Amino acid sequence: MIQMYLVTFRLIPGAYDTEFHELNDAIQAAAEDTEGYLGKQTWHAPDSEAVLVVYYWESLDALESFGVDADHKRAKQRWTEWYDAYEVTITEVIETYGCGFGDDASPLA
Template sequence: MYSVDFLFEPGDYDERFHALNAAIEAAAQATPGYLGVESWRSPDGRRRNVKYYWQSLEALRAFSDHPQHLQAKREYHTWYHGYHIVIAQVIKSYGDGAFAHFTPNEKDRLT
């Protein structure tokens, strides 16, 4: 399993941004191996983090090559003041089971 953190400082969003963002979300969800997404905002609101989870590196690559994702990468400067990507392999995920999460609960599995 892999996670991708898309950290960014938002700029001004227009109708084109919202349409492309919705298309990218739909493309991610339609990609085999997509597990889910979470988003967070810094306390001061200046930075945001959208974290995607993927079953495999191949699934992540398939999404990365999607035409609408490539278009957004070409035009990011229109809507963002900057970004940073972190791709990580998830070794284990677990919790107490109090709420559902799209990653597996592997509490009893050894690393």
């Protein structure tokens, strides 16, 4: 049986500035440096400004380890400066299967 957790970050973007991009890059680097980080995929809704980013994690421990990152905490406190809305959903994956997505498949598919 696979073990994987998805963190789905749904957002409506606001105005991004240089500080946002620098902080976003630092957060992504911290995620990639966290043991148990498996990857991410991003989708843009065709009928709205909504963006969906799905982060893949090997365990809740890995996710919690990333959650204490200082840049990540700072960004969470300042979300109103860069997003009009956001929602985070954490999901445990029971099963994943499929065919045809190649390199675009989920990390454990």
